Amino acid sequence: xxxxxxxxxxxxxxxxxxxxxCVHSLHTSNSYxxxxxxxxxxxxREFVGLISWNGDSTFYEDSLKxxxxxxxDNARNTVALQMNSLKPEDTAVYYCAVLRFGYDLKxxxxxxxxxxxxxxxxxx
Numbered sequence: 001x002x003x004x005x006x007x008x009x010x011x012x013x014x015x016x017x018x019x020x021x022c023v024h025s026l027h028t029s030n031s032y033x034x035x036x037x038x039x040x041x042x043x044x045r046e047f048v049g050l051i052s053w054n055g056d057s058t059f060y061e062d063s064l065k066x067x068x069x070x071x072x073d074n075a076r077n078t079v080a081l082q083m084n085s086l087k088p089e090d091t092a093v094y095y096c097a098v099l100r101f102g103y104d105l106k107x108x109x110x111x112x113x114x115x116x117x118x119x120x121x122x123x124x
Contacts, residue, residue: 002116006096009118012086020081020118022096028053032099034079035111036070038092038120047106050099051079059105086122093117 008020022034035050049060051070058070069082079096095117103110 003113004096004115006115006118009120011121014087014122014124016086017084018120020094022079022115024077032101035097035099035105036081036094038094040092050105088122088124091122093119
């Protein structure tokens with residue numbers, strides 16, 4: 001069974017919204033929470049945001065604050081990334097991953113169980 005599965009990507013016009021989902025099949029007690037990353041063509045994978053499993057703590061890349069929101073629904077084993085006011089530069093493959101305890105939230109080496117990614121394309 002795949003630990004993490006993303007969905008919800010697609011093609012949207014600039015200014016539109018998308019909601020990505022990350023469904024997991026994990027025990028949450030041995031990790032901190034779920035992060036979202038994205039990778040545009042020919043660019044490094046970059047941090048988008050993170051939420052703790054209990055939902056009490058959220059962190060976002062500064063440039064995305066106010067447009068992106070992360071929520072957790074533990075009853076449905078789902079972490080969602082709501083993206084509003086999308087821009088063409090938001091075009092990328094979006095990944096969710098689980099952060100181990102004791103690692104910096106932007107350190108990709110601290111993440112385990114990466115999903116397969118979901119493509120988001122924003123047209124101008």
